[in-house]
Amino acid sequence: MTDSTDRDSDAPTSTRGEDRDSDAENSAPSAAAEASGTEPVRRKKRRKRRRKTEAGSDPAASAEGAETGAGSKGDRASGVDDSAASKPGWFAEHYMKADPRWLGVFRIVLGIILSVDLLRRWANADAFYTNDGIYPNHYSLFAPMGRHVFSLYHAFSTYGEVSVAFAVTLCVFLCFLFGYRTKLFHILAAICITSLNARNLFVENGGTVVVNIITIWTLFLPLGNRLSIDAVRKSMKRFKERNAEELNDRSVDEGVDLPVYRLAFFGLILQWSVIYFFNTVHKGGHGWQDGSALHWFVYQDRIITWFGVWVRNHVPFGVLRVLTYSTLVVEGALSFLLLIPFGQKWFRRLAFVLAFGLHGNIAAMSRLGPFSYVMVSFFILMLGAADWAAVGRYFGKEKRRRTVIYDADCGLCLLASRILKRLDPFQRLHFVENWDHDKLPEGLDPAETEKSVVVVLPDGSYRTEANAVFEIMRALPFGIALVWWLKVPPLSSLGEWLYRKVAENRIAISVWLGLGACGVARHAAPEAPPEPKPWRHSLTRVGGALRELGALFVLVILGSQVMVDNAWVTSKIRIKRPAWVEEIVDYPRLYQGWRMFAPEPPYEDGTVVVDARTVDGRKIDPLTGKEPEFDPDTPTGWGHNQFWCDYENKIRFSGNAHHRKNFEDYLMKYPERTGNPKDRLVAFDVWWIEDKSPPPGQQHGTPLPPKKLLSHGVVKDSLATPWLKKSGK
Template sequence: MGNDSTGFWGVLRRPFVLDLRALALLRIATAAVLLIDLAIRSTDLEAHYANMGVMPIVAVLDHGWTPYQFSLHAASGMWQFEALLFIIAAVLAGALLLGYHTRLATVASWVLLVSLQNRNPFIAQGGDDLLRMLLFWGIFLPWGRVWSWDARGKPAPERLDYFSAATVAYIVQLALLYWCTALLKSGAEWTRDGTALYYAFSLDQVLLPAGRLLYPYPELLRLLTFGAYFTELLLPFALFIPVGVAWWRMLVFGVLAVFHLSISVTLFVGIFFLVNLASIQGLLPGGVLDWITHRLAPHAARARRWRPQLPAWQLPWRLRLERTGAPAPGRRRLARAVRETFVAVVLAYVCWWNLDDVAVIRPAGGLMSAPMRWFGYLFRVDQHWGMFAPTVFKDDGWYILEGTTTDGRQLDLNRNGAPVRYDKPASVVALFKNDRWRKYSENYLFVNNAWMRPYYCNYLLRVWHERPQHPPLRHLSVVYMKEVSLPDYETSTPIREVLCECELAVESGKPKQ
């Protein structure tokens, strides 16, 4: 659908007109992040997705699902089955990256991502919501029209600008992310005192070396706190200004790129910053893309001379997700009207969901009743953007996996069996294999998630005893050295809290709580 910028309606829709090349970059970046996410998750196939791990299917059904959620990954409790699904997901993400049968690859990648996230929701973070929504809106975007395998041998589009309900949804989704993130930060440390980043950098579980360098400067942290808060609150308005659209988009793109790169070097946030960097690729204006196209032209010419043949995917049923021929004009108009209406309805629902989530503007009793949430849970358009909100978590600390051997020695499983020490390690972040484990440990710290702890304790014991070089244990305690973050650089005395204990019955070789 082209862009007629004349007239009242043409001016109103200018902020929602996107370049097809920008949509192609959005597709490529989204697929690349999807592959990175799969690679990181694949290192914990048994631990996070199999019944022998920390989150058996029965536990997810009891504590982590609504009746409307589904998961192909929950069809089996074996890690080998999970590995097969991971391989399929990686192949589909690769097809999406190349733009090979793009819509089919997008739909299938979205289904498998929803399935994977539903399998273990206790290792999820805000970036997962955004990655899921990028794939969902991508189903309705022509992000395979250019710079894709599908576009090879086809005539170039008459126009590179594109407008539809899906482009509106993409822009509004980005704005909702940052608006809701800011509005949920209702604590005084964000809105009045400017101490939020001081407390965030006091959390050793997420603090990286660059953040450690900034930590001793309270006035700088105060300035950065207000800068982050007002960036999230005010910057999205620039996306809706109908004049100077290209300039405003480059401003948003540049500020957000610097913003998320800064987060990535100061705080341990996993793929969060990568998803956010990928999400803004669709904002790039035509002038920038003309420059990129010019620079890439010699490489594109060489690529066109290399034409390996890939097998065509044929669906056995009559209804096809990939069009093989041009439909009749009337049928095309009807399909477009149905698609546009569906996207508009889902976008309205997403706005409603986010409005209900923002407590500062929600009336008493809420806006969205529980019976209306089924659609969000089924299609996973549910979302929550409460990063460090309403205030920053203050209960910092580090974990000691205190194992007692059969001959009475105490070892720390978190440090590969070294003797137990209770002093703070030089790098608390280094105790976590990846951000998924950090998020898991954050979740089982909460009292209402105490049911998670025995599964974790039993898993640790089993994995420890699978290695013959490890001395046998008769007891294991998951210990949290709680260190509350205090104002003005004051330090608190760490408190030893035993979250879970597991004893191995010597005669049976089985753990018991």
């Protein structure tokens, strides 16, 4: 965090008392000096910036300028030359334009999705990612479940090794989330997430594939230009504020919010349109045509949540029928709303609302992994400057305005203020140096500002120490999420103690950071900007061209995959592709077959039951820790997470029979997981139990005969026997 730009070896070591008043008095430009042209150049520039700020401080006006792309060169070109001032064409304006602020928001959301996905994998790592689990790495390497499989995590065998690998992966995802070296960690994140998915294809589903796809596509977008550590570092390097006046000058970042134009943005629009289109046209089965599909969906006990159980018990079939047809309408509409070239602001807002409703309900009723969340995350990219202005009207409310009075002689305090300025996109913070006594609130002892930051609220009251930090963060978007604990005893006492420790040692910390013990030069001459290097401009142009060619390449490859993965296309046309094209799709798992619950909804449902006997004679199912339950008609659902849902559904098929020996080995290690020697299994049978889901108007399904998947030893008093007799077997 060292900021060498704040160092000034010639700065005085103290500017307290009368010196402060003298500096303030001398800093005011005289009318004579201004008239004679002898006013310092830096002061003139500062005044011009202030006039600009006052003239352009209207958020709505700023949003309008960003929407139209007027006012700065910035990233105006359609990808090849970001510095060109040429006006983008019609196609680029309608299908390639992205707002850098919403790109930053999307990066944060995608980073959260990646991190949460990793954490849920970590919670199940012993079963699914170690050699003690159901799919050891050596078996995955020598008997892979796919044609071309690559995973970094094949190198890790034990739970300890996997935990270290996952910890490193989490660091990668968090660096991407916060926008530190964004492009580097985006590339690493893409390698990590595709490797995680490829390590165990038993738990791959449509959601994990969509995560792969959106992570790869967005590699071609500038996700770190705004709302990132990279953006803060770049801004702090370009603009080295030395005082409150410069901190309050928000005109210095003009142009950073102008839209960018990328072919990958068009690729993402096409990608999501394709997903919704084929998910619609493939739903041609009887269950979708008669409106009963959602009824069958809520009786999938493998994946159903408590809310889904509530829906099937309380929502009439007539409502479910309407929702079934609504699903078809919404999916079909979304495939076209994204492509409409006129009225895009409102059509894309409508698409966001429809997608949120569709996927929000899916996520609430079922356990499908990250699918719903990543599908909705895409629509953040569809938002523009007008939407940012609308959000700004909430976060920019007057009640969120704060005046921050900081110690002008503290290098650490100035550094913190410079960072806060860049974390304040809606300009709710106004900075005041503590020597400016005229701006201190009534009743505040100036000596207090020597010991603590002071924050003045809109009603004129003020806060100090940790309470001041709380108020500052509360003014920032979602800042409350980081400091809520400062108001919760006894954590609040810890916050006060931490603040005082930092305040007492701020001089030492400033020295350690290279900021100077005290005495920040407020009127030091600015450093001359570096001379532009022609080769950098040429390199940028070449890099931009290569980036767009890369996006075009991905567009063509995935377009060809769409034509081979979807029955609606293959029934009309068939294409042949070279093997290397298939490899490009296979390794990162970028498949394009979109037929969720299609052509028919599932009419049957089941789960795996292990009928085991322990060394002390108990009957137990090692997957639940309870006595085996063979009744497939459960009133509350099976309660499995997505990993076990997908694994159990796949291991039952004969094509995966050779993987069952690994499942047997996993079950035999049950006492190692419980730590109880009496849990040693002497015999067990693994069964697939299932039933026909109840038709509309009924609540109980029809049990089907259990199917034995594997045996270990001999189970003499099998609990499956009564269920086999019911079916006549």
